[in-house]
Amino acid sequence: MLPATAPTADLHAAQLRRVRALLAAILPGNAFYARKLAGCDLTLGSFDDLANLPFTTKAELTADQSAHPPYGTNLTFEIERYSRLHQTSGTSTGQPLRWLDTPDSWEWMLGCWRAYFALMGLKPGDRLFFPFSFGPFLGFWSAFDAATRSGFFCVPGGGMSTEARLKCLLEHRCTVLFATPTYALHLGEVALKEGIDTAGSCVRAVVVAGEPGGNIAATRQRIEAVWGARCFDHYGMTEIGPVAVEADDGPGHMYLLEREYHAEVVDPATGAAVPDGTAGELVLTNLGRTGSPLIRYRTGDLVRLAAGVDPWGRVWRRLEGGILGRADDMIHVRGNNLYPSAIEAIVRRFPEVAEYRLYVEQRNALTDLRLEVEPTTGDGLALADAIGRAVRAELLFRVEVTAAPPGSLPRFELKARRVVRNEK
Known part of the structure; x- marks a missing residue:
């Protein structure tokens, strides 16, 4: 894996190698991409050739799963190779996507989270609290697994009332809270009614995702005031994996994990690339989720890549202001x-x-x-x-x-x- 400070030319060369290796690994076994890429020039002689591959859309994936229930054909291996099932919330289409992972693809996602932990500055003595029930929604499943394997003290909060979760968090002196922005605020609301001083607790960081909030200044400030802690926004999708996170020394910008993703920003109407500093739709290729890959996936999320040199010296590109909205919202x-x-x-x-x-x-x-x-x-x-x-x-x-x-x-x-x- 390349460090976040790898020179851009080296990073692009590594991404190109990873895409070539991904295509070699998934074809012709992956029926979805065997059909989709039939007739495409897959030699990929240069980094710029990646833009010649066709987009993948959620509508295509939904139609594929409807035509080939229950999991569709975007599976590289026989079904016996897969060990995990998750699904999207279905809030944008009404039809959740089911997503399968092999042990190797799952391990790749855990590696993305380990990179997150380093960027956020988590320490060996941190205690992580996950105050939600673990259902088929990917949510923080991968974060919890990555954290436990990394040696962090992890406390699950499923099957509890909000009051019981607050008591659990305090009793175990947890230092990092993982939640949606909404639930982080709701915990604070209930704590106020119960006379609990969340701002005076051991919590020093609140990691949020799943909805807007961490990137909205007023919501972020409110979370930080309620908890007396730094708020970290992160971004990922069940079907694509953990993609971007804020660094401890760079609030307000999320770093794309470009060692594991090839990222583009395009005009939502035309699909043409837009320059840095211009808002557009984020398009992603995950480079290591071989069992259930996505190539040039149109996320529907609007972002703006920060222009200019990163003041903290990293070359991974930054999402200025995080996720700006949904193209369909x-x-x-x-x-x-x-x-x-x-x-x-x-x-x-x-x-x-x-x-x-x-x-x-x-x-x-x-x-x-x-x-x-x-x-x-x-x-x-x-x-x-x-x-x-x-x-x-x-x-x-x-x-x-x-x-x-x-x-x-x-x-x-x-x-x-x-x-x-x-x-x-």
Whole structure:
């Protein structure tokens, strides 16, 4: 494996070698890519030739699994070689993808997490807490396994109430909390009601993923205030693996693990590459997940690669501001293009907000938004008015803001579902 400070030319040469080796390993056994790459020039004489390979899309994978249930044909080996099953949440398509891994592919993912641990500055004495139930969603399964094999003291928090999880975290003096941004805040909300001082606990780092929040300044600041700890955002997908994470000395930017991924950023409409500093869709090829590979996978996630030299001296490219949004999450309202994260960035600046929900009402060609906010206490009427004025001042259009009774909006352990779309 190349270090994060490897010269760019060496990195590109290593990536090209890895892609060639991947293709040699998966073809012709992988029926999905044998069909998809038939007729393509796979000699790959130069690094630039990688862009000539076709994109892979989630729609293709979903259709393949529907046509060849239950796992599809993106499997390099016979089924007996596979040892793990995970699946996506299905929040973007409604149809979860099932994903299988061989022991070798699983070990590759654990190596990605070990690189994460080093970038985040985790220490041998750290105690890691995972406050969620381990289901088929990949979530932090790979993180937990990588951490235990790396010798960290790991505490699972599945099958517990939120109150019991807080007690467990404190009793075992855990120093690193892994959670979605939503659940990290919910733990803090419950701790406040129970008279627990989370900011005074042993927790020094909160690692978040699974939804926007870690990259939204107001949400990030709130998490750090609740826990008195550094918030680390990280990014990955069940079908692609662990991809990017913040370093302990570089907050606000996520480093792509380019020794294990070939990454591109393209125009979502045309598929053409965009220059660094320009927002576009992230396209990824995982270089070591041989049992269930993805080649030039269109993630649907919008990013901006930081331009210029990394001030910390690394050559792995940085996602400036993390994940900016989803290409399919854009809302067109009154001539404006809006991502839900823009609403969260405003709402989370108000510490009186316990939870919120955004309703998108589509009536023919017209789109209306309604924002429901739940106050920590009181009727929330003044809070709703203040948030409405803040949205109008910053986004330059009106949004109806109403107040929900305290405790009435749902809480989420894993991915939050705060955007409700209704078509009429």
